[in-house]
Amino acid sequence: MSAPxxxxxxxxxxVGERHVRExxxxxVTYAMDGLPTHRRVPDLVVxxxxxxxLIAVVRLLAAHDVPFVPRGAGTxxxxxALADEGTVLLVLTRLNRILRVDHDNRLAVVEPxxxxxKLGAAARPHGLQYAPDPSSQSxxxxxxxxxxxxxxxxxxxxxxxxxxxxxxxxxLADGSLVDVGxxxxxxxxxxxxxxxxxxxxxxGIATRITVRLxxxxxxxxxxxxxxxxxxxxxxxxxxxxxxxxVPAALEMMxxxxxxxxEDSVYAAGYPRDxxxxxxxxxxxxxxxxxxxxxxxxxxxxxxxxxRSVRSAASEAERERLxxxxxxxxxxxxxxxxxxxxxxxxxxxxxxxxxxETICAIAQRYELVVSNVFHAGDGNLHPNISFDATxxxxxxxxxxxxxxxxxxxxxxxxxxxxxxxVGIDKLRYMPLIFDAESLGAMHAVRKVxxxxxxxxxxxxxxxxxxxxxxxxxxxxxRAS
Amino acid sequence: MTILEKVTALLGEGAVxxxxxxxxPRIAPGSPDAVALLLGTAHQEGWRVxxxxxxxWLQSDAPADLALTTRRLDRVPAIEPPDLTATAExxxxxxxxxxxLADRGAWLAIDPPGLAGRTxxxxxxxxxxxxxxxxxxxxxDHLLGVTFVTGDxxxxxSGGRVxxxxxxxxxxxxxxGGFGAFGVIVLVHLRLRTLPRADVTYVLEGAREDLTQVGExxxxxxxxxxxxxxxxxxxxxxxxxxxxxxxxxxxALVAADETGLGAASGGGRFASLRAEEAHGFWMRLAxxxxxxxxxxxxxxxxxxxxxxxxxxxxxxxxEWISASPAAGAIRWTGEASIDRLQRLRRTLAGLExxxxxxxxxxxxxxxxxxxxAYREGVGPLVTGLRRTFDPGGALVVATEGS
Numbered sequence: 001m002s003a004p005x006x007x008x009x010x011x012x013x014x015v016g017e018r019h020v021r022e023x024x025x026x027x028v029t030y031a032m033d034g035l036p037t038h039r040r041v042p043d044l045v046v047x048x049x050x051x052x053x054l055i056a057v058v059r060l061l062a063a064h065d066v067p068f069v070p071r072g073a074g075t076x077x078x079x080x081a082l083a084d085e086g087t088v089l090l091v092l093t094r095l096n097r098i099l100r101v102d103h104d105n106r107l108a109v110v111e112p113x114x115x116x117x118k119l120g121a122a123a124r125p126h127g128l129q130y131a132p133d134p135s136s137q138s139x140x141x142x143x144x145x146x147x148x149x150x151x152x153x154x155x156x157x158x159x160x161x162x163x164x165x166x167x168x169x170x171x172l173a174d175g176s177l178v179d180v181g182x183x184x185x186x187x188x189x190x191x192x193x194x195x196x197x198x199x200x201x202x203x204g205i206a207t208r209i210t211v212r213l214x215x216x217x218x219x220x221x222x223x224x225x226x227x228x229x230x231x232x233x234x235x236x237x238x239x240x241x242x243x244x245x246v247p248a249a250l251e252m253m254x255x256x257x258x259x260x261x262e263d264s265v266y267a268a269g270y271p272r273d274x275x276x277x278x279x280x281x282x283x284x285x286x287x288x289x290x291x292x293x294x295x296x297x298x299x300x301x302x303x304x305x306x307r308s309v310r311s312a313a314s315e316a317e318r319e320r321l322x323x324x325x326x327x328x329x330x331x332x333x334x335x336x337x338x339x340x341x342x343x344x345x346x347x348x349x350x351x352x353x354x355x356e357t358i359c360a361i362a363q364r365y366e367l368v369v370s371n372v373f374h375a376g377d378g379n380l381h382p383n384i385s386f387d388a389t390x391x392x393x394x395x396x397x398x399x400x401x402x403x404x405x406x407x408x409x410x411x412x413x414x415x416x417x418x419x420x421v422g423i424d425k426l427r428y429m430p431l432i433f434d435a436e437s438l439g440a441m442h443a444v445r446k447v448x449x450x451x452x453x454x455x456x457x458x459x460x461x462x463x464x465x466x467x468x469x470x471x472x473x474x475x476x477r478a479s
Numbered sequence: 480m481t482i483l484e485k486v487t488a489l490l491g492e493g494a495v496x497x498x499x500x501x502x503x504p505r506i507a508p509g510s511p512d513a514v515a516l517l518l519g520t521a522h523q524e525g526w527r528v529x530x531x532x533x534x535x536w537l538q539s540d541a542p543a544d545l546a547l548t549t550r551r552l553d554r555v556p557a558i559e560p561p562d563l564t565a566t567a568e569x570x571x572x573x574x575x576x577x578x579x580l581a582d583r584g585a586w587l588a589i590d591p592p593g594l595a596g597r598t599x600x601x602x603x604x605x606x607x608x609x610x611x612x613x614x615x616x617x618x619x620d621h622l623l624g625v626t627f628v629t630g631d632x633x634x635x636x637s638g639g640r641v642x643x644x645x646x647x648x649x650x651x652x653x654x655x656g657g658f659g660a661f662g663v664i665v666l667v668h669l670r671l672r673t674l675p676r677a678d679v680t681y682v683l684e685g686a687r688e689d690l691t692q693v694g695e696x697x698x699x700x701x702x703x704x705x706x707x708x709x710x711x712x713x714x715x716x717x718x719x720x721x722x723x724x725x726x727x728x729x730x731a732l733v734a735a736d737e738t739g740l741g742a743a744s745g746g747g748r749f750a751s752l753r754a755e756e757a758h759g760f761w762m763r764l765a766x767x768x769x770x771x772x773x774x775x776x777x778x779x780x781x782x783x784x785x786x787x788x789x790x791x792x793x794x795x796x797x798e799w800i801s802a803s804p805a806a807g808a809i810r811w812t813g814e815a816s817i818d819r820l821q822r823l824r825r826t827l828a829g830l831e832x833x834x835x836x837x838x839x840x841x842x843x844x845x846x847x848x849x850x851x852a853y854r855e856g857v858g859p860l861v862t863g864l865r866r867t868f869d870p871g872g873a874l875v876v877a878t879e880g881s
Contacts, residue, residue, distance in 0.1 A: 104781070105780040106781070151643055160643060177856060178855065178856030179856070179857070182778060182779075182832065183831060184778040184779040184780050184833075185778055185806075186833045188833045188857055189849075189861050190653055190861060191606075192857065194655070195650070195652055197652075198645045198648070199649075215701065238561055241561070241563060242560065243673070244672070244729065245729065246672075285703055286701060286702075286703070286732065286739065288735045289729070289731045293732070296729075345642065348642070349561035349562050374643075377643045378642055416645050417645060418643055428646075429646065429647065432646055433646075433647060436633045437636045437647075439633075440633065440650065444650070444653075444867060446867075460647065
């Protein structure tokens, strides 16, 4: 089914002709998000430029009973912002105004299309920061971060997006507006802000977002430690956490990932022969305390078997170390034309064992798996590089992916820590939720959107029973 | 067959406790499955059920056919110090849980108002954070997941046992502070910290305005207290207002903050409390909020804290009050009429400040509601969510008042 042309005309009357994309060549550019393994071409693409235009567009779509998908910068990694045939894609990147930065109350009010890094830059002159820092922060939008409950390396200490959203103005699928939360963070009734954050655009669109800002740290120390084995690096993570130290970030990369970065323009000076590196950052408002905790972390890393521990000697070196980490996904593009990005989370103490099992799975299926992840949170990103034009290889990748996921679940973990379910992980949902829990989630979605017109077919599998059977078999095999 | 006979046949005599003072049968299911069985039956039979924990916080006086108490759900299936997580049933007393955690070197960094034996489920369902919210955030930030039973007996899981989790909708946050309107919490997965190796409390007495300034100085100096609480004289049992500062964490961090505290307060006027004095101070503060009949909280922006304290003093009196100015959170307890509370809620709504009624006799909370003055569009969503999780209206909760 294609969107009727009169709809395109009516939409153009609201947003202007140049902001409605009808030609296939234009629509194809929106067929994927940051995950190249899913592809859907929307029927129409609309880019409203103001809140009022957005409201008018959604009300028009409601009047015509047309489903739609909100999309930010398209950097998501779960296929969550892809639109099927018969569905209109609403791209929100033109709604990019920072409406207010309130120094006294440490908050900011923004439109959904504001880029994460730009909010950070706007907060900095006030001595403040917006702490959630997904690796795509130079491109991803706050609206997308809210939809996905985005994380990032520094969420270990500062928390994920949900910990930083105070209030939202919501535009529901029927075109009605709802204000939830308050600038002070207390809710008007149940915590609908908390419920909305991470709902992956299936409840509606956040048209105005009030976020908490936090004071910039006055001291920062960044350590690079390298190890002879992944297991040893994983044990070092456990030692640091168990010591009661909460670093600002604690990130791990394996050898495959290290080499991909070092072979790229993002080369950071990571030791190429290391089996794993840990990037640990300690920050705070008190220099003496940061220095003391850095010494403790250095000591723990050495005692845990680090070959060497090096502290960034300058801000430039610190930035280079972080660039390597944040651009690792891009660097992995060198390894092969396609990449499966996973996002499982395991209990931190299970990291060494799970990492070994992932290696074994990769060897068994003869696949290149690169690990770059938020070790302090136990949030793994095993990435499989492959060529999707080879059907046999693609099948092996899918089977291995499922086994990796099942391994993480069997270790007490979950299927996604920050990328969201989207369409990519729908099949895994019955592995961690029973039918009643999935049914409850589906019912909640219908409270916000009774006709299920906004971002249809995402997050909660509709045919849970059928998927449940195959998922159970996978889990049984892994355990 | 009476309700009591049916319940006895369903769950056994062990689940039937002494009735409440209002003669409502009190049932204590021994497992989450038993809670599901009871609520499923209540839904079918059309019984109205009120939810209780240990009975030390919210008054046990809601009109109902039976009272469901979680107090026999007191097991702690898992404490994982290496992962800094724990799983506990909702009916365990916080004091017991704290002890079990401390024995393993772990700490749940919350200090809610009420008596020490208040249940974990009560704290989560009412989202009542105490002074530690300043350093460690609201109750929801300590939750990794919950399992709850809906008003018609369905068992629903949300979240999990790991640090980050975005699989599915965050029903955990809906339950935290839902006052049981969306189901009975039976199991809670918690995020822990290691027991702080240094934990000290300093207090400073003075005029409220002066102490507010000191509090701002402390924030500006970059200190990172676990708690920074302004307490009224009556509540603190002192002559004047008290600014209490709790520093907890690594010895290095606490030592650095102690140095900074002296400088920020203009020459070390703070008095250090011995460990047992500090324990007593914070415990009395928490218990003070369960003594008087009405307790509520409000949440404004930090810059409005002074203005809000003035407003409360003007409209209700300020004898029993505690505020975390930097977090914008204020808790009040005392006696108040329906009219006064409704008027106050309306006034605060005009300032974009929600008022959440935490505890009050049924006659008052039934009329005022835990929540109210919803922004446009919120009411239908809350009603829809209530219908989703309690389609028969079995759970007696004064969500919005009459």
